[in-house]
Amino acid sequence: MKAKPKKYKYLILTILVLFICISCSFTFNHIRNKSTEEISYSKFIEMVDKGDIKEVIFNKKNLTFKAISNDNKFFKVPNPNYDEFKKDMLLKNIKIGEALDISSSLYTLLTILLFIILIANMLKKHLTKISVSLKPLNKNIDVISTNKPNVKFDDIAGNKEIKEEMKEIVDFLKHPQKYLERNVKLPKGIILTGPPGTGKTLLAKAIANESNVPFIYSNGSDFMEKYVGVGASRIRNMFENARKNAPCILFIDEIDAIGGKRSSDSNDGERLQTINALLTEMDGFNSSDGVLVISATNRLDMLDSALTRSGRFDKHLTIPLPEQNDRLEILRQYAKGKPLSEEISLDILSKELIGFSGADIANLLNEANFLSVSKNKDIIDKEDLDDAFFKMVMKGHKKTITKDEEEVKLIAWHETGHALVNLLSPKGDDVNKVTIIPSSSGAGGVTITTPKKLGLYSKKYIETQIKSCYGGRIGEYLLLGTYDEITTGASQDIKTATNLIKDYISAYGMDDEYGMLNLNVLGCKDSEISERAKNMAKRLYEETFDLLSSNKHLLEAIADKLIEKETLTGEELINMIKEIDKEIQ
Known part of the structure; x- marks a missing residue:
């Protein structure tokens, strides 16, 4: 606090000096003006003709000028303001002086000084920043x-x-x-x-x-x-x-x-x-x-x-993302001191958290603990863990809004389509969970899967991944019965499938026509492989359509159950499929 007066002392001193100068100037002008006699212009001409005026001080901008007589008296005279005035006075041997506009000059001086002070202050701040930046x-x-x-x-x-x-x-x-x-x-x-x-x-x-x-x-x-x-x-x-x-x-x-x-x-x-x-x-x-x-x-x-x-x-x-065994070890470490419910299996949870880093896992358990405390619970139950998982995967909170019945049904068929392709395909991923709970991030639902293994992926596995992407759109069609009513819900699925097809043909050497060539190295444009990509997409879409249409009874039953419960685990899905198959047999 003591440094504040020091910071402004020069500025205050400058303003004080300017104030004193201006005050003195105006005081001097006031005293001089009091001793000046006002006369008419005709009286002034009369004195000029008599030879009584020795000097005239004027400024064209002013309304009056000053005349000085031979006996050094000052007179204030209205300014005739005509071009020949100066010439006429000189012809009569009268000295001409230029009047200084003191108020204008002081204003100009003040403006210049304030500008200098402003620039100096800015430079001081700038140099201070540089000085701070240059510190070790x-x-x-x-x-x-x-x-x-x-x-x-x-x-x-x-x-x-x-x-x-x-x-x-x-x-x-x-x-x-x-x-x-x-x-x-x-x-x-x-x-x-x-x-x-x-x-x-x-x-x-x-x-x-x-x-x-x-x-x-x-x-x-x-x-x-x-x-x-x-x-x-x-x-x-x-x-x-x-x-x-x-x-x-x-x-x-x-x-x-x-x-x-x-x-x-x-x-x-x-x-x-x-x-x-x-x-x-x-x-x-x-x-x-x-x-x-x-x-x-x-x-x-x-x-x-x-x-x-x-x-x-x-x-x-x-340092890669942790594998399943590492995730289990990390879960055990961060679960210490947290009251987890007995219904929570860390082994099962570790399989669901594929792609999670150690920091993500720590954050998941902390978020679940936070939710449990906020609800005044004594333990962290599966609901808390599911809600925390939902927030991290869906990048948003659950939305508790009144949902359109037809839209909910459409989302249920869409997500069930994704899940069934994986469950019914030999190379499909394990399905951990399917939910139709919407989130604040805009997602209407999600199907969470876990690859059976990480590392090298086979040709058949990549094709199954593409089919899984198409499962959502086909699920919508099998519900609606027409392509005229399908929605934009599959836009991200189509993008993912297109990228997989592109890599399948151009990078992985899996296409029958191009064979063992990396088309990216050859500089081939996407337009050059579009026909092959189109044919592959059509083939895999038709295979997916045949798979889901022949199992429409499963699709409908699971979708109805999903509408009822909003979320189904992988275990519940597998049990449902087994029960339905038994009933058919």
Whole structure:
């Protein structure tokens, strides 16, 4: 609070001086005007003719002018304002003076001074920002001691292979001498890559904790500024800080923010200087310095090749999304301390959470716990977990609105069509759940499936995936009996199927006509394969139509049950199909 008067003292002083000057000027004018006698223009001409006037002071803009007599008296005279006035006075040997418009001059002076003050103030603020930006990065980097991260390898579920490799790095940091005696060099840098939420930062912290060394954290975006040279300065300060705390782990999260591929763009000067500074620093220390640089990115392909080459970031470790066993381990870890209902099977849940990262799983259980507490429940039941799952998958909340009966029926047949294609096809995915509960994200319903296996996909499996996409539209048709009434509900399904067909023909070498060719490498345009794609789409659509039309009784029965219950599990669907088949037999 004490700094505020200092900030404005020069501005206040300037305004005070201006006020005094203006006051003095107007006071002087007032005193001088009081001693001036007003006379008529004819009286003035009479005095001129007599030779009593020695000087005239006038300004064409003013309504009056001043006349000075031989005995130094001042007279105020109306201005005749004609062009020859000045010439006539000079011919009579009268001195002519130009009257100064004091009020106008002072106004101009005041305007200029205020403008200068404004510019000076803006420059001061601008220079202050630059000064703040140029401060060392020390204030932006956290040097975390070993008792702060508090993360060990045992605290990280899954990623067994990655953790084993990391333990080798830990052993080097803990016992460097035995490696140095054999001339083994510690990698200068490690890049951890993989989808968001897979635990890249946790692994880096665990290395620091297990090695009992400081952990220096920074984010790639911390180095990017609009002022050229600021990022490079921060890089140098960060490495200087690391050397002072060696041995240590220097972690740069989201390194793609500064380490992206360089271009010749003249507007990219700040980023170029920053990455060049990083490359220089990486070259400027060796493994014996005890500084291990670990970076994380979701986009390894976006990094500059000079950064990823050997001698800088030597190791590239990919941390994938967890598989089923890893998901089960993660669920068990995050379920600790949470009152889960006995009806919840973590084993079944782990199979349903395909595509979920560790962070997603943690968020799911936390959201379910939050919903349980908000409803004043003592335990987390299946309803809470389903609601949390729904919010994450559907990207919105359940909508509790009055629904149109015909639309609900249409959505039920649509979603049942998707589910039945998978349930009745040998290569179909496992169906975990089907719901027709609409969400605030705009989705009317969803069919959640889990692939029977991950990895390599067969030709037949991809064809089944395409058929599953077509199942929704065919379900609508079998209900309505005409294509004139079908809806836009299948638009995303059609897009997914089209992409699968394109890859099937152009990238996977599965098309009979093009065979073992990658049409993308050949530069073939989409229009060139459109005929083959059209024929394939037609064939698979007809096969899907035959499958669902021959099982329309199942489609109708399941859709009716779905309308009644709104949500059906995979187990309920399988049991229904078995019961209906028994009744038919």
